[in-house]
Structure formats: structure tokens, C-alpha cells
């Protein structure tokens with residue numbers, strides 16, 4: 414069953430929808446879809462506007478730019494942003510991962526330094542975890558933090574991260590010590606990105622949003638830039654990543670593509686549409702169950718892995734079905750005047766493979782469910 418929303422939460426959703434339907438917001442979203450590949454500056458304006466209205470980090474305390482709301486209102490913001498076509502990566506990286514990590518594990522000084530600016534959309538942050546050849550097996554990362562006075566110097570290469578080109582700082586995982594257990598000896602740092610010793614290069618891919626390769630060349634960080642305990646970053650990662658892994662972003666993407674498909678599908682597709690509708694509803698249900706678990710203080714890693722796997726695979730299935738049902742015209746992108754539904758199908762199809770990889774790939778999610786829940790041997 415879907416969790417029941419309170420009348421206040423329904424009202425909040427309605428108010429947000431009105432805001433996201435305003436002409437200038439819609440105009441900004443439409444303009445950004447037609448920008449040259451890899452550019453998206455207009456969307457940052459939408460992000461800042463939501464920040465100014467206190468909507469970006471609504472579940473943070475008021476003193477840090479939030480509105481003391483719950484994770485349910487926060488999830489409503491994510492769902493409606495995506496339903497209205499606002500790519501949510503800036504939001505999910507800066508607020509849901511980096512901001513939440515600082516909120517939960519940062520010092521008072523770090524919270525005051527970063528959270529209000531993030532919440533207002535004045536600054537953004539990204540995540541530097543993956544490295545060339547190091548993704549699913551993150552514990553084998555090789556970026557080094559060498560002691561330097563009371564601080565460290567960071568050297569290494571981080572790849573497949575997003576939004577580094579817009580971000581003021583990053584949450585970066587680096588190795589501070591080595592030993593027999595890979596998980597120990599990783600430390601999380603808050604690293605300024607607009608500084609000497611940081612080189613950001615684009616890595617082009619299939620989707621509308623580029624990856625970055627970030628090279629850290631001996632960049633200095635101080636003790637005030639360590640998030641959590643030195644050598645114990647794995648513990649923080651284990652608590653922060655499941656908070657983001659609800660699948661709600663993927664289920665909302667699947668819903669958006671399906672809504673456009675319903676509007677454009679030729680006659681004779683009803684059976685397929687009903688099947689897709691059933692899957693998309695199940696995906697949304699799984700995602701909201703995750704949010705409800707977090708709201709009740711009962712995070713469930715197995716459920717969240719299940720939701721991540723099912724919702725991202727569903728988003729992919731809907732995008733493939735749209736092209737099968739609509740034909741080649743669905744492959745025209747938003748910049749083409751002949752594109753159907755503003756190129757939504759083409760964008761969804763190109764984004765879909767990445768959804769099943771980011772935040773933990775489908776195979777890793779299934780492996781986790783099989784070994785943790787079903788007790789299969791690892």
C-alpha cells in the first residue's frame with residue numbers, strides 16, 4: 414500500500430507543482446533541453462530559485478536553510494522536480510548525499526560553513542568516489558592522502574562523477590592508511606574544487622549530462638576538512654548512501670516517460686501500456702516504502718537495494734518500450750523540430766543504462782539481496 418499523505422503534504426505537493434508550472438520555470442527547463450550537448454546552466458537557475466524559496470533542503474533544520482520538514486516532504490520535492498522535467502542530479506548530489514553527510518557526520522563548524530549555502534542553492538557540491546577501474550569495489554580506491562603538517566595532500570584521479578564543473582566543493586574518499594582490511598583506512602574529505610591542484614575534464618557519454626574526470630594533484634586539505642573520523646570513512650558511506658538509494662528518482666522518471674508514451678502511443682498498444690503501468694506503479698510503491706522506512710527511523714538496506722534495482726530497471730524498460738511502440742521518431746532529440754514530446758523518449762533511452770549503474774549497479778544490488786536476505790552463498 415502507498416503510505417498515506419497528510420492533507421498538509423498534499424497541499425505542499427500542489428503548491429510545488431504550481432511553482433514548477435510557472436512560465437519562467439517551464440521556459441528555463443525547455444531552453445536547457447535545447448542547449449548544446451553538455452550545457453545546462455539554465456537548470457541551475459531553477460535550482461537556485463527552489464533554494465531561495467527554502468524548498469531544496471526542506472527536511473534540514475531552519476538554521477541551516479531548511480524548513481524542519483520530514484523526509485516525506487523532501488521526497489515530494491524530488492518526485493515533483495523529476496515529474497516536471499528538472500534533472501535532479503545537482504539536487505541529489507549536493508543536498509541528498511554531500512549535504513546529508515555533513516548534516517549527520519560533520520562538525521558544527523562544517524555545518525555552518527556549508528549547509529546554508531547548499532540549502533539556498535548558492536553553492537553546489539559533488540561526489541568524488543569512483544576512480545578509473547574502481548567503482549563497485551570502492552574499498553579498493555587508490556587516491557592517496559599523504560600527511561602534510563596538521564593536514565594532508567590529496568593525489569589521485571576520480572572519474573564518472575557529475576557536476577564538478579559547477580561545484581564549489583566535493584566530498585572525496587581517499588586512502589589515509591593501508592592494512593589487511595580494505596574497508597579500513599579510507600577517509601572522507603571536503604575538498605575545494607575551484608583551486609590550484611584540481612583539474613576538471615569532461616568525459617562525454619550517451620546521456621545529456623556529462624561525466625567529469627577530476628585529477629587531484631597534491632591539493633592541500635586541513636583537519637577542518639575531514640568529515641567524520643580519520644580512517645573510518647567507510648562507516649559514514651554505509652550510513653549516507655542508503656539514504657539516497659530509495660529509487661524514487663527512478664520511479665518518477667519511469668512515470669514521466671510513461672505519461673508521455675500514453676499521450677502519443679498509437680492505437681493497439683493498450684495491453685503493453687497496462688503492463689508498463691503496473692510495473693511503474695509497483696516501482697513507485699517500492700520507492701515510497703523506502704521513504705516511509707527512513708521516516709520511521711527503520712532504514713532497511715535490503716529493501717532499498719531491491720527498490721533501486723527494480724525502479725532503475727523499470728525506467729529502462731519503459732524507455733525501450735517507448736521506442737518500440739513509437740518507432741524511429743522517438744529517437745529524435747529535443748533540438749530536432751520533428752521530435753515527439755520535446756525529445757523526452759530519446760533522452761530517457763540514453764539516460765537509462767546509467768540509471769542501472771549509478772548508486773550501485775543492478776548486479777551488485779541483486780547480489781546483496783541474494784546474500785543478505787535469501788541467504789545464498791556469496
Ligand SMILES: Cc1cc2nc3c(=O)[nH]c(=O)nc-3n(C[C@H](O)[C@H](O)[C@H](O)COP(=O)(O)OP(=O)(O)OC[C@H]3O[C@@H](n4cnc5c(N)ncnc54)[C@H](O)[C@@H]3O)c2cc1C
Nearest residue numbers: 540541542543547548549573574575767770771774776777
Ligand atoms: C549516471 C552515473 C552517475 C554517476 N555519478 C557518480 C558520482 O557523482 N560520483 C562518483 O564517484 N561516481 C559516480 N558514478 C560512478 C558509479 O558509481 C560507478 O559507475 C558504479 O559504481 C559502477 O562502477 P564501474 O563503472 O567502475 O563499473 P564496475 O564496477 O567495473 O562494473 C562493471 C559491470 O560489472 C558488474 N559487476 C561488478 N562487480 C560485480 C560483482 N561482484 N558481481 C557481479 N557483477 C559485477 C557491474 O554490475 C557492472 O555491470 C556514476 C555513474 C553513472 C552511470
